[in-house]
Amino acid sequence: MRRLLVSIGAALIGNCGGAWGFDDLTAAYRWDPLKIGGSAWVTGMVSHPTTPDLRIARTDTGGFYRWEADQGTWRQLATADRFPDVSGWVSGTGVESVALAASAPDTLYVAMRDAIYRSDNRGDSFTRLNATIPMEPNSQLIRSDGERLAVDPRNPDIALFGSRDRGLWRTENGADWSALSTAVIPSGEPGAGIPVVKFDPNSPALGGRTSTAYVAVRGGGVYATYDAMGTWSKLSGVPGGPLDSATPTDAEVHPNGDLYLTYNNSGINDAGVWRYRPGAGWGVAESDWQQLNTIPWKNHNAIAIDPTNPNRMFTATDGLQETFFSENGGASWRQLSFEPSSPTIPWAQQTLIDWVSSGEYYFDPHVPGRLWMAEGVGVWYSDLTPAELDDDRMTFNYQSEGIEEMVPLDIVAPPGGAVISFGWDRTGFRHENPDTYTATQVFPDRFSAGWDGAYRPGTPTYLVTTSADDLPFSGYRNNAGYSTDGGVTWQPFASLAAGTHPDDLKFGAIAAAKADAAHPNSLVWLPADSTRPYFSTDGGATWSRAAGWPVEPPGSDSAGQPISSGLWFRYFRFQGLVADPHQAGAYWLTVKNRGLWRSEDGGDSWQIVSDTLPNWGHHATLLADPSSADRLWYANGDQESPSDYHGLFVSNDSGLTFTEIPGTEHALDVALGAAAPGSDSLTVYLLGIVQGQQGLFRSLDDGANWDFLVHYPMGIFDAPLLIEASPDRFGEVYVGFSGTGFAIGRLATTAGDYNLDGTVTQTDYQTWREQYGQLGTPSADGNRDGRVDVADYTVWRDAFGAPSGANAPAVPEPASAWLAAIAWLAAARRPRRNQADGGGVYDSTCVNVNR
Missing domain, CATH: 2.130.10.10 (YVTN repeat-like/Quinoprotein amine dehydrogenase)
Incomplete structure (x- = not known):
């Protein structure tokens, strides 16, 4: 009889054995997602600027994903085998921020679980770095803003992280992190802190580093460095304008050095898109702030600039209530209507209605005119074709295969x-x-x-x-x-x-x-x-x-x-x-x-x-x-x-x-x-x-x-x-x-064992007959295509050793089909049975048949 052993050392052997004092059936099971395809908030997404199809999407509760272009699906990266510091279940695996290193495509940083991790193999494994920082990726307060993480475009070992309550953090060797004094850059409004960190990849190099970076502080203004983080200074600007407001949400740097930021309304019509134009070259204090003409009293949560045509820009108000497109660097904007398209995941076709919890927009650096959007049910993209733009419209196409984030x-x-x-x-x-x-x-x-x-x-x-x-x-x-x-x-x-x-x-x-x-x-x-x-x-x-x-x-x-x-x-x-x-x-x-x-x-x-x-x-x-x-x-x-x-x-x-x-x-x-x-x-x-x-x-x-x-x-x-x-x-x-x-x-049953008794016999053929035509996951669906049909008979026949061609039984409608099968079943080979290496004989369900 199988016993629940007290001695941990009494390990069983084989696929049905374990080391905990009970039968270990991990090898006997296969696990798959109960497929939905999205359904919850993808709060941010980044693409590598020089490596096509290298994209990382983060979520507020369900880990983060890497796009697998050859398979046409997203792959979950928040798994135990990738995080060696995980020793048990973790309640909530939302991600605060992610960043890719432009100069090293294999290097990825992720902020989650109150820590910062680094991968140098595109997320196949991670090392926890020495930074413990409170994080709230599922906070109702600005969870979709940012990114808070940014990597120096010229050096993968230099990175910044804007925290919610502990100020700005930095590493200069890719491993050791320290906090900048809040006397230099304030920590910002509690619970929100520093939601936006951005390097300017086109600014001059300084000792192998990128010279210019910006940090937007909620309730504290915008800060810049022009000497590779040697010094920081608060940008001067419009009194009562965005530098004093509490609601920066996103930023992009134009190839010409202009900084574009989006803001939520703090009560004085300071929302929308603002452009900061430095003086004659980087490092000049004099500047020009301009609020661009969208809707200044409505919240804006992101800005996108097309790297293949920097005059093309996109932004939207909260909930995607209004979408704005510019083809002249933001000098003028026009509104676009939109509609969803989701032929491969049909339920998503019914979303993007009334309110869209958008997280991030950005233009694909490798596909001209393609705009990506991370939002409240998954990931979408829109190819802004000339024909659609002529009609002031756009189509968002759903691409969330592999993302499972329902709570x-x-x-x-x-x-x-x-x-x-x-x-x-x-x-x-x-x-x-x-x-x-x-x-x-x-x-x-x-x-x-x-x-x-x-x-x-x-x-x-x-x-x-x-x-x-x-x-x-x-x-x-x-x-x-x-x-x-x-x-x-x-x-x-x-x-x-x-x-x-x-x-x-x-x-x-x-x-x-x-x-x-x-x-x-x-x-x-x-x-x-x-x-x-x-x-x-x-x-x-x-x-x-x-x-x-x-x-x-x-x-x-x-x-x-x-x-x-x-x-x-x-x-x-x-x-x-x-x-x-x-x-x-x-x-x-x-x-x-x-x-x-x-x-x-x-x-x-x-x-x-x-x-x-x-x-x-x-x-x-x-x-x-x-x-x-x-x-x-x-x-x-x-x-x-x-x-x-x-x-x-x-x-x-x-x-x-x-x-x-x-x-x-x-x-x-x-x-x-x-x-x-x-x-x-x-x-x-x-x-x-x-x-x-x-x-x-x-x-x-x-x-x-x-x-x-x-x-x-x-x-x-x-x-x-x-x-x-x-x-x-x-x-x-x-x-x-x-x-x-x-x-x-x-x-993970034996092929053809449709009644799950551990053997392949004529009884399994009868089970196939009884389930013929059923949809879903019936036990006789041997090829797992969602339907019991003739192909599943072939799976059973090959496992049992039955004849094919003219001697094979017919599809189970004529009464003679079962009678015809009896003739050759009598001479068929003996059934197959799985056997463990020890601890008794087990069938394919890992039930000990000798107990």
């Missing part, structure tokens, strides 16, 4: 249906085929967050979500609704359309109960305001507060008042409300510090079942086991301190008592998936810590033993927050990171 909030895997992911900004996506960019949006015309999602037990095509904006200026618009066709289409709840929806029923968690005649369309919604839940008997047309909700006991400060639900903040990922899959109209709920509660009348009245659960966590998960009416699973979720960690809890008596499973030390999340072949027990997946090892685990025997699946899915060290598992396909599990989207883990 996950939930994921739902309905039996027999497509996976639905939920997250910030785009509500969610339906993934008919997770390996292609065919995801469709939940409520595609809304900028919103999908705080929670659920399907109705027994009717998994019915789905609900508590979608709502997290934007104060929109009034936190409520976009919640439902789908009756497995997420293909969505409708808002009728109460929203009728204007009768309760004002405080927003955000939070939702569940849909199993239906019967008495409860045909029952819903329960727990809003994020600490109050008791609402329930609906008509699918969301009307809502009522739960009347039978327990109250505080006599003698307490709030005696007689309804007990607080504990869900007081909308950012909590709370999964403690679930429908009972075995009883219509029944729900389970965990309540902060008050244990487990239950309702059996559709959510109107609630009873306290037990108080044996640990204190409720911010991201607690409760699961009602669909295979056992008495079994519940509980993970306490994320905790601020390891002293508050709890393992995985299970109840086998309908919640009267819970037992913490030995060996589980921290349960971040738990999921139930399809049983292993030949087993009646659902597979239990645990995200957290087991016997001191951090990672994702699975158990095939209700938590008695554990297998280790992975520490860093896809190599990403961004902390995973949630998991879900396929109820249809054994071994398939989904992971949601803090800010880098979702990953899907699948067993």
